[in-house]
Amino acid sequence: MLHSKSFVKKSRAGRVTKVVREHYLRDDIYCGASICKVCDSSVARLSASASTILVLDTNVVLNQIDLLENPAIDDVVVLSVVLDEVKNKNMAVYNRLRALCSNSLRKFFVFSNEHHKDTYVKEMSGESKNDRNDRAIRVASQWYQSHLGDEVRVLLITNDRENRRKAVEEGIFAETVESYVKSLGQPDLLDLLVQPASEDVDMAEVEDLRPSKRKVIYNEHKPMSEITSGLHRGIYHQGKLRVNRYNPFEAYVGSESIGDEIVIYGRTNMNRAFDSDIVAVELLPQDQWHEEKSLSIAEDEEDEEDVHLVPSSADDAPRTTLPQQDSSRETNPVSYRPFGRVVGIIKRNWHSYCGSLEPMPMPAGSGSVANALFVSKDRRIPKIRIQTRQLENLLDKRIIVAVDSWDFLSRYPSGHYVRTIGEIGDRDTESEVVLIENDIISRPFSAQVLACLPPLPWSVSPIDLSNPNRMDLCHLRVFSVDPPGCKDIDDALHCSTLPNGNFEVGVHIADVTNFVFPGTPLDDEAAQRGTSTYLVERRIDMLPKPLTEDICSLRADVERLAFSVIWEMTPEAEVISTRFTKSIIKSSAAMSYVEAQARMDDSRLMDPLTTDLRNMNTLAKIMRLRRIDRGALTLASAEVKFQIDTETHDPLDIGMYQIREANQMVEEFMLAANVSVAKQILDHFPLCSLLRRHPTPTREMLEPLLRTAAAVGLHLDVSSSKALADSLDHALGDDPYFNKLIRILATRCMTQAVYFCSGDLSRPEYHHYGLAAPLYTHFTSPIRRYADVIVHRLLAASLNIDKLPSIFQDRPQLTSISDNLNYRHRNAQMAGRASVELHTLIYFRKRPTDAEARIVKIRSNGFIVFVPKYGIEGPVYLTSRAEKGGGEWYVDEPQQKIKKMDGSLSYSVLQAVKIHMEVVEPQPNRPKLQLTLI
């Protein structure tokens, strides 16, 4: 049955075209109920015992998705008209709804009512799109009721009063979500409900009960039409709002129309926008730029700067705002950034947040509804008001809360409780929070994924041996060097002397793609996870454990499949030839860095393995020197290592991670392998290779480094990576730690390297600044990074071993994969850092300690110190908060010093100080590390 639809479309250029589409109506769309005798029941999803079948209205799906995800709600019919509406309004909710529909444990059935001949609804003249869709929902509900007969009750759940009224008139059972949930008799479900918009319920309860006292706190958002025309005329600017991780009152909007970042200062100017919302911004008059003082460490009592790990790149570091005195405006060009305020939100990026409730006294009469304020773990998120019926249970818990709305009359957004993670302060709970906060996929691998694994126990089969593409390299003396206790060994090395005096050096990487085939559930899962995540006490694998720890892991004394890069090198480490091959290897030793180092250092040992190690080390040193000559930066990070109690998983000791020659040796060959592979795949697939680049830092990004260096009388040349590397080498002070400190400061000025698809950028942009390499990729860790899996496939295809999977022909898809990898990679790092911070806190909880620290930044009421031994950074206050800005101290900006008014005391940047570290709990359940000057 054919029906044709037409609608009017307006193109960008203002042209109006009438679009006509066919719309086929069918008679082979089934109802999905098992009890139905007419329809094909093989596709049925709704349970046979169901006495009620729910049909949801769009507003219910959009607002109550958290409720729907609760298993208490089941036997639901999702109409395609609802799906479409949800898709247009909120992609995130759409994806969650789709996940519910495809989840075999849930009974959600999608009914394509728009293509069913009996439920298709034609627009009536004068009927709005919304009314038509509401009618379509009612028609479908009615069809279900008459189709299934009286044995089941088809219940339309809608919060649209008008729709409900009409439904009842038409003889359809209809209820609101609230009344339906109440009828289920599970009071805790009620907490999941989104509170209806303010007009229905008195929202002012928390702030003030008297309506007359309700005042307008925020400016109303401009209507969409005004925003569009404003953007069009250049009055407003569109961009993504990014809130400063370290100062939630400060946000930036990167605007293309201005070509600069607009600073949004203060909650009023942010006007209810959340981090990563797409907003429209209006510039403030120029005389209001720089008016705010963000010089002091803490802004407000509720928002203090915390002790945290030393940032490892500019992406993690607190944003430097302008030097805040007006006098510096002329002298400092960087400060000239526009300020603005948000006038409207184009697209919300609300999701759910982890955190806890603000401590509050229990209201009289437990069990009743209580209003509470939720404080997110992520400081960028404002407090969220929720209603709960289980306050006493939640006060000491980490919970997840979703945002529903933010009225311009209320100071805080309102939301609803989603679920409880666990008790605050409990290590497992806090680790879980770290994972959720960073969007790390930590669910167990599904049965479909595990079904893709080869049968266990696995061993090299004759088929592998007879594969003409696979070389048997078992005769080579291959070994691996990894951190102690490493189970996912993805790289191994060998180095043999050739008759002509040259060396044959091989890097052997676990052949993961021999087990992970494109398009399988296993591959999809790995692609989604993107990377393994390493927490202090736990590892979240990208691939299931049998692959990670056994089948792929290049363990000692077993035959394993590998993908090898083999060079012939002269003793001067000049590469004569490079070849790539799939191979079979048998590692003769799996050493730790310490062991390898000990072997090399022990001059009595002359066994072949040790000789190989020494040869390699010699080659590696030459390669490293050459690389540094080219301008590669030796950057420093302050990585810390915990010693963990095997029983309790509590940290026992903490210290800086020591880098040995053996580490550098392995690193050097991995770099070389990655560079060789990058060349090979780019030669064969210039448009669809996955590479890694490191953008050159702009002068502006290096500004804080230069300022600090200038204050201590050091001149750094940042004109090129080579120049910077040289001047870093020459940066020597009396202090043995000085050079490292400068390097750490330099590192944090740079952004992170990122993955990209070679077709998306031009050749000069491929450059890797930190390694001073024109080309770079990741090939050497396919067990724990998905990027390497992709590169393995590219390399195999370039050698005609495998066909290139079809995904590589789809550039946008490839770009989205690399975007996801960057996102996951970054999140995994953030999670790792957060985990270290968490364990640092646990460690110091029982051990108040004194330590030496360096001042890295001067603030108006104190300074930020870096504690090298523990790799942490945090504020030290010179004045108590109460007398904030109180005049005893003043800052000497060009000298980077803070001086006492009477001149008796002064602290300057990079100066060493003694501090005391202790965990304090100013509020219950909010432990934090406090640094004080001794």
Add this chain to the structure above:
Amino acid sequence: MVGLSVGEKHFIQGGVAQDLRCDGRKRLTYRPIYLETGVIPQANGSARVRMGATEVIASVKAELGRPTPLQPDKGKVSIYVDCSPTAEPAFEGRGGDELSTELSTALQCCLLGGKSGAGAGIDLSSLIVVEGKICWDLYIDGLVVSSDGNLLDALGAAIKAALSNTGIPKVNVAASASGDEQPEVDVSDEEFLQFDTSGIPVIVTLTKIGRHYVVDATSEEESQMSSAVSISVNRKGHICGLTKRGGAGLDPSIILDMVSVAKHVSEQLLEKLDSEIAAAEADEGES
């Protein structure tokens, strides 16, 4: 492209002289008109007209444009005709261009009136959205699918039907724009404005064969014509446009005579068309 023998020619001429044409019609009788609207769904309005073996399609597309500075209060209408080679192999390649242009110009002057737009069958000021800034531009496309004479009348009828079939989306203008800026417009999805098509004239072509003239000539008859006059007449009986085609000279008195005959014929044609259009619209509505 009609090759006729001498006998055939005489037969046609003789028939016209005796008011009994080859297909049995009288001199002032039209062939049955078959009309269908909405044939091109992508267009804002469209119609197909068949008169005997002549078949034409007309479509109306509306686009937003800027009015000319000279006439800030009027929209624009343009007419293009295309002759498909399916109608006549001679139209292949650029072969149909000459005829297409001739038909386009004739239709323009019969339906659109003078340069000022005065006397147009279509009320151009009803096309204005924001004076001086936004107006609707109507593009009328005619396509000759099959030709057996009297293309102009058929096209005229098809355009009239297409225009009465035309629905133009309603436009909401954002009020904020001022000065020289082009205002933002919002095109509504469902609400369609209908045109007032009552003023659109019909075209009657009188073809002179021998000493007489006939309406609705077939291609055979047209091959015997000495000249032809196309007159567009609206419902009020006003003459909206007139073109004379063909080589031979005409006595002015004959022209006046032709005009009055045309006026008379047009009344019947209009009536016939209106009822056909109404029937076609009803038909379309049902399906």
Add this chain to the structure above:
Amino acid sequence: MEYVSPEGLRLDGRRPMEMRQIRAEIGTIMKADGSAVFEMGNTKVVAAVYGPREVQNRGQQISDKALVRCEYSMANFSTGDRMRKPKGDRRSTEISLVIRQTMEESILTHLMPRSQIDIYVQVLQADGGTRSACINAATLALADAGIPMRDLVTSCSAGYLNSTPLLDLNYVEDSAGGPDVTLGILPKLDKVTLLQMDSKLPIDIFENVMQLATEGCKAVANYIRELLLENTKELEYRRGV
């Protein structure tokens, strides 16, 4: 973009293996020797055949077979956004050529030496698959003109989107940028006369897509054959046979 929903329905409600509604009519242009209208969904094409007749341009005459010519044109109103399409642009020249080559193969040209057959196809509405529709219309028009043919050439397209082979792409699916295979076959002889594909497709998937397109061609052939049979019966009836 989701072109096939998880429920297995395409944007217009078809399933992946389904064609759009097809409809055809023979003898629509009385003046032509043979003519037909062919519709696939919203794609609508008219074809007219003139000939066999005397060769118009003596220089083109071929002594041992008929000269087949073809012209493809698109009406101004055939696409969503209206534009004046200059005649003889590259695209229409190319399609003219494709249609001519495809049709010439099936016409028994050696039976009509020193004559000319003109095929004119006019697109009235374009909504994807115009090439296929043109070939199907031309086949019908040739049959209507009584021109001797080896077999009825029929054509259909298929594509590959969202990892699903799709039959008979409409405009939206066609503009998705995925591969689009246009296939023309001689159904009785089981030979391929036309095969075009843009964009890349792995060979094993191509096989599936082409298989699907072949199915489509066969379905069109069945429809065309039935229509011609009916038309012939009607002619017989009219002549009182």
